[in-house]
Amino acid sequence: MADIHALALRHHFATPAQQKDASTLGMWVFLVTEIMFFGGLFSGYVVYRSLFPGVFAAASHHLDITLGALNTAVLICSSLTMALAVRSAQLGARRLLVGFLSSTLLLGSVFLVIKSIEWWHKYTEGHIPGPWFRWEQAGAGNAQIFFSLYFSLTGLHALHMVIGVGLLAVLAIRAWRGRFSSAYYTPVDLTGLYWHFVDIVWIFLFPLLYLIGRHEV
Amino acid sequence: MYKITPEIRERSHYLNIAYGLRSWLLTTDHKRIGLLYLGTITLFFFLGGLFAVLIRLELLTPQGDLLQPETYNKMFTLHGIVMIFFFLIPAIPTTIGNFVLPMMLGAKDLAFPKLNLLSWYIFLTGGLFTLVVTLIGGVDTGWTFYTPYSTTYSNTYVILTGLGVFITGFSSILTGLNFIVTVHRMRAPGLGWFRLPLFVWAHYATSVIMVLGTPVLAVTVLLLALERAFRIGIFDPQLGGDPVLFQHLFWFYSHPAVYIMILPAMGVVSEVVSVFSKKNIFGYQLIAFSSVAIAVFGFLVWAHHMFVSGQSVYSAMIFSLLSYSVAIPSGIKVFNWTATLYKGSISYRTPMLYALGFIGLFTLGGLTGLFLAALGVDVHVHDTYFIVAHFHYIMVGGVVMGYFAALHYWWPKISGRMYPEGWGRLAALIVFIGFNLTFFPQFILGYLGMPRRYHAYPEEFQVLNVMSSAGASILAVGYLLPLVYFLWSARYGPVAERNPWGATTLEWQTPSPPPTENFEITPVVTHPPYVYSPKETVTVG
Amino acid sequence: MEHVESKRVYLLVFAALLALTAVTTGVAFLDLGPLNTIVALAIAVAKAAVVVLFFMHLRHSGRMTKVVLLAGIFWLALLIALTLGDYFTRGWLKAA
Numbered sequence: 001m002a003d004i005h006a007l008a009l010r011h012h013f014a015t016p017a018q019q020k021d022a023s024t025l026g027m028w029v030f031l032v033t034e035i036m037f038f039g040g041l042f043s044g045y046v047v048y049r050s051l052f053p054g055v056f057a058a059a060s061h062h063l064d065i066t067l068g069a070l071n072t073a074v075l076i077c078s079s080l081t082m083a084l085a086v087r088s089a090q091l092g093a094r095r096l097l098v099g100f101l102s103s104t105l106l107l108g109s110v111f112l113v114i115k116s117i118e119w120w121h122k123y124t125e126g127h128i129p130g131p132w133f134r135w136e137q138a139g140a141g142n143a144q145i146f147f148s149l150y151f152s153l154t155g156l157h158a159l160h161m162v163i164g165v166g167l168l169a170v171l172a173i174r175a176w177r178g179r180f181s182s183a184y185y186t187p188v189d190l191t192g193l194y195w196h197f198v199d200i201v202w203i204f205l206f207p208l209l210y211l212i213g214r215h216e217v
Numbered sequence: 218m219y220k221i222t223p224e225i226r227e228r229s230h231y232l233n234i235a236y237g238l239r240s241w242l243l244t245t246d247h248k249r250i251g252l253l254y255l256g257t258i259t260l261f262f263f264l265g266g267l268f269a270v271l272i273r274l275e276l277l278t279p280q281g282d283l284l285q286p287e288t289y290n291k292m293f294t295l296h297g298i299v300m301i302f303f304f305l306i307p308a309i310p311t312t313i314g315n316f317v318l319p320m321m322l323g324a325k326d327l328a329f330p331k332l333n334l335l336s337w338y339i340f341l342t343g344g345l346f347t348l349v350v351t352l353i354g355g356v357d358t359g360w361t362f363y364t365p366y367s368t369t370y371s372n373t374y375v376i377l378t379g380l381g382v383f384i385t386g387f388s389s390i391l392t393g394l395n396f397i398v399t400v401h402r403m404r405a406p407g408l409g410w411f412r413l414p415l416f417v418w419a420h421y422a423t424s425v426i427m428v429l430g431t432p433v434l435a436v437t438v439l440l441l442a443l444e445r446a447f448r449i450g451i452f453d454p455q456l457g458g459d460p461v462l463f464q465h466l467f468w469f470y471s472h473p474a475v476y477i478m479i480l481p482a483m484g485v486v487s488e489v490v491s492v493f494s495k496k497n498i499f500g501y502q503l504i505a506f507s508s509v510a511i512a513v514f515g516f517l518v519w520a521h522h523m524f525v526s527g528q529s530v531y532s533a534m535i536f537s538l539l540s541y542s543v544a545i546p547s548g549i550k551v552f553n554w555t556a557t558l559y560k561g562s563i564s565y566r567t568p569m570l571y572a573l574g575f576i577g578l579f580t581l582g583g584l585t586g587l588f589l590a591a592l593g594v595d596v597h598v599h600d601t602y603f604i605v606a607h608f609h610y611i612m613v614g615g616v617v618m619g620y621f622a623a624l625h626y627w628w629p630k631i632s633g634r635m636y637p638e639g640w641g642r643l644a645a646l647i648v649f650i651g652f653n654l655t656f657f658p659q660f661i662l663g664y665l666g667m668p669r670r671y672h673a674y675p676e677e678f679q680v681l682n683v684m685s686s687a688g689a690s691i692l693a694v695g696y697l698l699p700l701v702y703f704l705w706s707a708r709y710g711p712v713a714e715r716n717p718w719g720a721t722t723l724e725w726q727t728p729s730p731p732p733t734e735n736f737e738i739t740p741v742v743t744h745p746p747y748v749y750s751p752k753e754t755v756t757v758g
Numbered sequence: 759m760e761h762v763e764s765k766r767v768y769l770l771v772f773a774a775l776l777a778l779t780a781v782t783t784g785v786a787f788l789d790l791g792p793l794n795t796i797v798a799l800a801i802a803v804a805k806a807a808v809v810v811l812f813f814m815h816l817r818h819s820g821r822m823t824k825v826v827l828l829a830g831i832f833w834l835a836l837l838i839a840l841t842l843g844d845y846f847t848r849g850w851l852k853a854a
Contacts, residue, residue: 011734012325012403021820022328022402028823029394032830033432039834040436040466044451046838047462047845065783072779080772083763083813090762129449141456148449152440196813200806206779207798211786215794401822429833465841516836520844532844 008184020186027190031197038156038201045149045208048142055139057213059146062127064118068210071114072202078107079199086192089175089185097175097188104195105168108161115158122147150209157205160198167191230633230730245330246733251316252631253337258312259700261303261344266693268296273655273686279679281672289672290357291373297360299351302382303344305616306474309481310392310427311340313623314420316631318396320724320731321414323405323740328398336391343385350377359670361467364452364460368444376445379438386431386438389477393427396420405723407742411505414722414746415498418505419484422512426473426480430516434470437463461527468519476515479579479611480508482619483550486572489622490554492720493569494561497747500553507546514543524595533592540590547583551576566718567641571622574649578614582607585660600670603663609656621648621699628703629713633730636706640698648695654688721748761818771812778805 013019049056085100126134129148133140171191174180180188231248241249271292275283284292315333319326327333350356356378358367367375400421404413441463443449450456452463491498498504520528520536554576563569585607588594598604628636658681663669667678674682716725723742727735782801790797811817816824 010330012327012330014739018402022398024819025401025822025826026329026394026398028826029397029428032826032833033390033394033428035830035834036429036837037432037436039837040433040440040469042834043466043838043841044440044462046842047459048451048457050842050845052457065786069779069783073776076772076775076779079775079809079813080768083768083771084765087762087765087768090760130447139457141450141453141458144450144456145458148443148451152443152449156436193814196809200809203805203809204802207782207786207802211782211798213794214786215789425829429830433837461844462841465844469837469841516833517840520840528844529847529850531847531850532840535840535843 008186016184020189023186023190024193027193031193034160034197038153041149041153041156042204045153048145048149049212052139052142053213055137055142056146057216058137058139059127059143059150060210060212061214062122062125063150063210064121065210065214067114067118068206071111072206074107074111074114075199075202078104078111079196081107082192082195086185086188089180089188090182092182094175094178094180097180098172101168101172101175101188105165105172108165108168108195112158112161112165115154119151119154122151153205153209157198157201160201164191164195164198167194228728229732230728231733232633232730234733243334245326245334247315247319247326247330247333248631248731248733250330250333250337251312251314254307254311254315254340257337257341257344258304258308261299262308262696264348265296265300265304266696268292268299269689270693272296273689275672276674276682277686279674279676279682284672286672287357290359290670291355293670294357294359295351295355298347298356298378298382300612301360301474301478302385303340303347305478305612306389307340307392308478308616308620309485309623310396310420310423310477311336311388313485313620313627314396314481315392317627317724318417318420319399319403320727320735321417321722322399322403323408323723323736323742324399324403325734325736325739327395328403329395332391333395336388336395339391340385340388343381343383343388346384347378347381350374350381361471362438362441362463363467364441364444364463365454367441368448368452376442379442383435383438386435389427390431393424393431396424397428400424405740405742411502412742412745413505415487415501415504415508416481416484416722418508419480419487422508423477423480425509426477426512426515430470430473430477433466434474437466437470440466461523464523464526465520465528468522469516472519472522473512473515475608475611476511478616479619480511482575482616482623483508485619485623485626486554486575487550488720488722489568489572489626490557490576491747491749492626492718493564493566493572494558495564495719495749496557496561497745497749498553499556499559500549501745501747503549504553507549510546511543514539514546518543521590521595524592525599537590537592541587544583544587544590547579551580551583565642566625567636567638567645568622568626570642570645570649571618571625574645574652575615575618575622578610578618578652582610582614585610598663600668601663602659602667602669605669606656606659606663609659613656614652618648621645624699624703626718627724628706629717630724630727630729630731632703632707632710633713634706634710635713635717636699636710637702640702644695644698644702647691647698651688651691651693651695655685655692656688658682658684658688722746761815763812763815767812771808774808775805 009016010019013022081100081103085097085104088096088100122128126132127147129144129151133144135143168191171188175188231246241253244250271284275281275289281289354374356371356373356375358371358373358375362375362379400417440451444452450458452458452460454460487498487504518536518540520532521540524533589598589604589607625636625641662678662681665678667674713729715728723740726740778801782798785797786794810827816827
C-alpha cells in the first residue's frame, strides 16, 4: 500500500528508494566495522597459532567436533530461513514472513543452547582461562591462550547472536502486526544482512577453532 | 547594544523553532546536535587543560614537589586520555562537521539523524563515565595503556577507564558511518564528487578511518580488560603471550587516530585559505586525493611507535619506509595552500590568522615527524620531550588551531552573530605566542635527553621548563578569551548577514542562522565549490 | 522493484553450504600437511562467498556496496599481514 511507505519516508530523503539505498549502505558500512572488530581477535589468533601450532592443535582436540559441526549446520539452516524471510517480505507474504522470522529465531536459540552446553563442558574440564585453568599436557600457558581466544571469539559471536535473536523477535512482532509490505521491508532486509554476517563469522570460527590438526588423534 | 530588527524576530530558524530542554535533548536536527557536542567538547577541552596546568606547575621545579609521583602519573595519563578521546578525535567532525556537512551537500540533514543523536548520547555516557572514574582515582598507565603494567602491576582503575573509552568509541564509529552514507547518498543534484568542498573530502576520509580503525581499539581494550581481570595470558609472557601484540593492536587504531584528528583541520584550512585569499584553491584534485591517501597510508605506519619495543628489525625498517611515504600527501597539501596564498587578495581576519598559524606549525610538526621516522634518530629521542613537542605541534599547533579557525569562520552561520574581530585577532596572537613558547623549548629538552612522563628532572633543564610553563599560562589566556567573547557575541554581537565572508560553498546560501530544514528548495549545483577569481574560467560539467 | 531471488537458488546455496561443511569436517581428518589449513580456509571463504553473493544479495547490489565490503576485507588482511610480518622476521637477525 502506498500509505505504508509514504509514512515511513523520512523528511530528509527525497524518495523511498534513496532512503532504502542509504539504509542498506549504512548497514554494510556497519558490517565492515564488525569485520574489523572480530578482526582484532582473529589477528591475535593468527599470531599465536603460528607461534605454537602444536599446542593449538592439542587444545583444539578438546573441543567437541560433533557439537561444533551441528551448530554450523543449525546456523546454515537459520541463514536459509532468514533469506526466505526477506524474500517473503519482498513478496508481501505476511504469514510466511512471520513464519520464517520465527524459524530463524528458533534456530538461533538452538545454536545458543548448544553453545552453552559446550561451554559447560569446558567449565567441567577446567578449560576456562584464569587462575583455575587445568591442563595436563605440555604448554599449559599456550593452551590457556588458545582457550582465551576460543572464549573471546565464541563469546563475542554469541553476544551478537543474542542481539540478533532480540532483533528477530521485534521484527516478528512487527511483521505480525502488518508493519511491513513489499514496498517497505527495510528493517527485515537489514536484519538479514546482520544475521548472515554473524553466520559468516561462525563459518570461519568452526574450522579455525575446531578442526586444527584433527588428523593427529 | 544592537537592535533586534523585526526581520530577526519574525524569521524562524533552527534555534528559535522550539524552546525548552526536551527540544534540545530529543532533537534530531544535525545543527542542534552539533551545538550539543560543542558544549560537551568545550567542557572536556578545559578538563584536559586542567590536567595540563597541573603538569606544567609540577615541572616548574626540577624536584617532584607539587604532586606525589603516582598522582603525577595520573595527571599525564588523564591529560592524554581526555584530550585525545574526548576532545581531539571528536572536536571538528562532531561540532563543525555535523553542523556544516549536510548544508555543504545541499541536504536537509545527515542520512541517519536519530543515529546522530544516539552518537551524542553515547559520547556523553562514555565521557561522564570516564569523568567519574577520574574522580574516584583515575588511571596511571599513560594514555597508551601498555602491558604488562596496565594488566598486571598498576593499582588504578584501568578496566573502568578502558570501559569509558570503549563506550565512546562507538560514538566515533556511528558518526563516521553517518558521514560516509550522507556523502554517498545525499548530495544535491549536480554535486559530483569533484564539486564537493574540500572540507567534505576531508571528513569523508576521516570517516573511513573512524569506521575501519576504531573497532580494533575496542577489541584491544576488551582484551586488555580480560587479561587484567582473568589473566587469560594473551599479553602475558609467562603464559607464552606477547606484550608487544597489545602494542600492535593498540597502534593499529591509534596511529590512524591522529589522522582522524588532523584531516578535518586540514579540511577547514582548505576552506579558509581559499575564502580569505579570494582565490580558488590551488590543486583541488590533488588535495582531495591526498586526503584519501593520508587515510589509507595512515594505516600502514603504526609500528613506528614501537621502534624500541622489541619488534623485528626488518619490520621496523618497513614501517620506517612507509612512515616517510605518509608525509608526502601532507606535504602536497602544504604546497597547495601556499600556492593558493600566492598572489591572493589576503584578508587577515581571525579565521585566516588561525589557518596561517596552522600551516606554519603543522609544517614544523610534520617535518619533525620525518626525523622520527628515521630509526636512528628515533632510538635517541623516543620517550623524550622531543616526541611530546612533535605531537603537540601537530595536535595543538595543527588541530586546535584548525578547530578555532573553524569556530570563528562558521560562527556567523551557527549563531547569526559576528564575534568581535579585534578580540579574535588578539586571542589568535596570544595563542600563537603562547603555543610556541610552551612547546618549542620541549624540542630542545627532548634532544638534550629529558624523558617524558617524569615529574622530576636534572637542574640544567629548569630554564627551558620554566619557559614552557610560562608559555602554557599565556596559551591558557588565549583559549579562555574566545570562550568569553563567543558567549558574549551570541547575545550582544552584531547581527550577521547570510554570507559575511563572500564564500561560495552551499552552506552560505542559507540564512544565518539557517532554518531547520536548511534549504527551502534543494539546490541544483552547476559550478565548482570555489568560484572566487573572475579571471579564471569556470569549467562547465 | 528490487530483485527477488528464486527459492530454488536459495535451496541450492543451502545445500552447497551443508555439503561444504561436511567436506571441511571430513578433510580435517586427512593428513595433508600444511594443505590442511589452506583447504579449510579455502572452503570457509567459498562458503562465505556464497552467503554474501546470494543470501546477502551482493550479486545484485550496486558497485559501492561491493567496494565497501572489499575494503573491509582488505583492511583486515592488512592488520594481520603487517602484524605477522613482525613475528615472522623476529628470528632472522640474531643479536650481535
